[in-house]
Amino acid sequence: MEVIITNEESIGQLVADDITNLLRRTPDAVLGLATGSSPLRIYDALAEGVSRGELSLARARGFTLDEYVGLPEGHPCRYRTVIDEDFTSRVDIDPAAIHAPDGNAPDLDAACLRYEEAISAAGGVDLQILGIGTDGHIAFNEPGSSLASRTRVKTLTEQTRRDNARFFDGDLDAVPMHCLTQxxxxxxxxxxxxxxxxxxxxxxxxxxxxxxxVSALWPATILQHHPHVTVLVDDAAASRLQLADYYRYTRAHRHLVQ
Incomplete structure (x- = not known):
């Protein structure tokens, strides 16, 4: 796990640079797309890169992480709507190449299985963007989630619903209680x-x-077992890291590695 401590303004460009390099090697790469506030600077940087002609996502494909259950099509908080506004509409990717779980499917379990099959049929995700919740959830894998879990229906915790109420004009009752999540x-x-x-x-x-x-109480800890994880945080988010000085040191001397 590589930990990069930098300023918030730099994070988006650093990730966009990784995606740009990936697309140069693999123009039809599969991107895992997150919603929420964390990835917005990434999408800003990608949009700027496309507008300057520095990269193209014309052949790329994307899969979103999750979706609320029961929000009507076009609802401003529906994650498919959010991805379309924050990302798809701002770059040259084919909207039909973006896939999202169907939170309005008559059979939600079958929809989850189809989503897993679609990811597999695409060859898997090349680069997955993630944020993290205050309780350590990634996607909507709440504390207590199985570390081996697949796309499924989940019940959101009250903490997650409170955190996300800001997207629903502060109305907690408007935040769905269930979701589909990778x-x-x-x-x-x-x-x-x-x-x-x-x-x-x-x-x-x-x-x-x-x-x-590594514990199901903090679901994101499973990433310690992943062979290629990059964590980008600002000073505030890094303030509890005991090895913060070492992470800064290794980053400063990375150019010396042959």
């Missing part, structure tokens, strides 16, 4: 995982994820 086992199959966290509110979760024991 499982931890699904996420672990991505070839490269990039997790972004900023702000002091994420510091405890980042500490457990990077330096704590």
């Amino acid at each position: 499982g931890l086992g699904t996420i672990m199959q991505a070839r490269h995982v990039v997790l972004v966290a900023t702000g002091s509110g994420k510091a405890e979760a980042v500490h457990h994820m990077v330096e704590g024991a």
Whole structure:
């Protein structure tokens, strides 16, 4: 696990640079797309790169992490709507190449199975973007989630619903109680995982994820077992890291590695 401590303004460009390099090698790469505030600077940087002609996503494909159950098509908080607004509409990717779980399917379990099959048929995810919740969840894998879980229906915790109420004009009752989410086992199959966290509110979760024991109580800790994870955090999110000075030291001397 590589931990990069930098300023919030730099994080988006660093991830966009990784994605640009990936697309130059593999133009039809599969991207794992996250919603929420954490990846916005990444999408900003990608949009700027496309507008300058520095990269193209015309052949790329994408899979979103999760979706609320029961929100009507076009709802502003539906994650398919959010991805379309924050990412798809701003770059040159084919909207039909973006896939999302169907939170309105008549058979949700069957929809989850189809989603797993679609990811597999695409050859798996090349680079997965993640954020992290204050309780250590990634995607909507809440504390207590199986570390081997696959795409499934989950019940959101009250903490997650409170955290997300800001997207629903502060109305907690408007936040759905259920979602479809890629499982931890699904996420672990991505070839490269990039997790972004900023702000002091994420510091405890980042500490457990990077330096704590692997436990279902802090679902993101499963990433310690992944062979290629990059964690990008600002100083506030890194404030609980016991080895923060070492992470800064290794980053500063990375250019010396042959």
